[in-house]
Amino acid sequence: MSHRSTAMVVAVVAVGLAVTACSTPSEPDRSPDIIHIGVQTDQPGLGYFDGQVRSGFEYDMANWLADKLGRKPYFVDLKPDAREIALRDGGVELMIGTYSQTDAREREGVAFVGPYLITQQGMLVRATDPATDPEAVRSSGTVCAARGTTSFDQLGELGYHPFEGTGDGDCVRLLLQGNTVRAASTDQLILRGWANADQRLRVIDGVFGKQERYGIGLRRGNRDLCARVTAALKEYMLSGDWETHYRNHFATAPGPGTKPDVNGLNRCS
Amino acid sequence: MESEAIERQPWPRWIVAVVVLAAGAITVLLLALGSVGADVAQVLALTTTLLTAPLSVWGVGSRLRSGRTRNPRRKVVIIGAAAVCGVAAAAALWFFGGQADLNVTGDTMLSRSTGLADGDRVELVGLGSVHPFAPPRRDNAKIRFSLRNQDRTGYCVGPAVVEFVLAVDSEPPDFGNPARRAHSGDEVDLDLSAATRVAAVHARVTMPDKACRVDLQLDRVLLYN
Numbered sequence: 001m002s003h004r005s006t007a008m009v010v011a012v013v014a015v016g017l018a019v020t021a022c023s024t025p026s027e028p029d030r031s032p033d034i035i036h037i038g039v040q041t042d043q044p045g046l047g048y049f050d051g052q053v054r055s056g057f058e059y060d061m062a063n064w065l066a067d068k069l070g071r072k073p074y075f076v077d078l079k080p081d082a083r084e085i086a087l088r089d090g091g092v093e094l095m096i097g098t099y100s101q102t103d104a105r106e107r108e109g110v111a112f113v114g115p116y117l118i119t120q121q122g123m124l125v126r127a128t129d130p131a132t133d134p135e136a137v138r139s140s141g142t143v144c145a146a147r148g149t150t151s152f153d154q155l156g157e158l159g160y161h162p163f164e165g166t167g168d169g170d171c172v173r174l175l176l177q178g179n180t181v182r183a184a185s186t187d188q189l190i191l192r193g194w195a196n197a198d199q200r201l202r203v204i205d206g207v208f209g210k211q212e213r214y215g216i217g218l219r220r221g222n223r224d225l226c227a228r229v230t231a232a233l234k235e236y237m238l239s240g241d242w243e244t245h246y247r248n249h250f251a252t253a254p255g256p257g258t259k260p261d262v263n264g265l266n267r268c269s
Numbered sequence: 270m271e272s273e274a275i276e277r278q279p280w281p282r283w284i285v286a287v288v289v290l291a292a293g294a295i296t297v298l299l300l301a302l303g304s305v306g307a308d309v310a311q312v313l314a315l316t317t318t319l320l321t322a323p324l325s326v327w328g329v330g331s332r333l334r335s336g337r338t339r340n341p342r343r344k345v346v347i348i349g350a351a352a353v354c355g356v357a358a359a360a361a362l363w364f365f366g367g368q369a370d371l372n373v374t375g376d377t378m379l380s381r382s383t384g385l386a387d388g389d390r391v392e393l394v395g396l397g398s399v400h401p402f403a404p405p406r407r408d409n410a411k412i413r414f415s416l417r418n419q420d421r422t423g424y425c426v427g428p429a430v431v432e433f434v435l436a437v438d439s440e441p442p443d444f445g446n447p448a449r450r451a452h453s454g455d456e457v458d459l460d461l462s463a464a465t466r467v468a469a470v471h472a473r474v475t476m477p478d479k480a481c482r483v484d485l486q487l488d489r490v491l492l493y494n
Binding site: 100101102103150153154157211213264 | 417418420421422423424425426427428477478480481
């Protein structure tokens, strides 16, 4: 493992532990020129914040969309289980943070613009672990997933032994620490980011469960904002910047089915 | 004398005519509304009962107080006969006209309704010996349905499409040419008029995520002309 990788992992774990404390601005600027966007901070490649610089596909996309909307983004760091509350209470107008569109979330009042990225759940283990597919982990170990995520729910639905972490960074920390969990599980794209950052980790080949269709979350009923964000996202996906940002952060071309059909974006209702 | 004053005021017969006509008109209207009419009738019956019970008590009390006990038998017979004639006329109109909508939701079930995956097919069938589509009791069917993802994970219901196929008189269903495509919560209209013996309604669920499993429920099945 390189010094750079070690430093990155340490920084991500530290941010993961401290993110709650710094997540909510004490006096958010409510100027109409500012748009508050909920984000995640412990997902290398998608949404990562080392305390100084924010990086990842989702930050690039969020900046692009805010610019198109003519507003300055103000990022609000949120844990997965705080996303619905922040949207409902108006703490954020948009949620851009590996937020999977689900029927259950829609029933609970969240509207989704998108999807802008499609992935599926995978499994991260220590590099020394002999497991070759997710099935091998199901009967022989505990799997950590972040509280409030579809990954955690799906582990239970599929008969795994889930262990609740406070975030993806927390699960990776537990995985690296020792024997509490055998694997960490979330969306395959997020896991690849972690594995790229630390050679002690390895992503098991193979995915499982349902599609994770990342959408931009907003409170249901705001049709005007929904329509404007949908138009901006469509333009973004057609501009070529989607591919550029993807390659910048994942160092590879998107796999088949990763980029959604731009003509199949959700309709605002 | 107070009783003489009452005797001098004749019962306004036009009220009787109005009541009879109104009762007949309401009956016809309720029957024409079909299944909805039954709900309206229940509400009206309850309201009428609640209003007339205290009025009756009040009327009997007034008569006892005034000493007037004459039984208006002839009027009761006329009013009763007129009401019966009104209901009979309305019923005849309903039976021979045959235009009322039929709510057959309770008589219709699905050959399978839970855990449906992409591409799964089901058929709308009758309940026991009652089959609303064999032969079709009206020329059209209006079906409202909903899908439900029982898991907390997955976006299954939103993008799911249900294709309805009509197979007439034992013809095999042609899923390459569905009669209607609809999303959860939509209402579809099917033309059953070509069927003489049986109209078999089939449905196929399609979902982009092959791991999704949904439940299909018929919220309302209405037959109408």
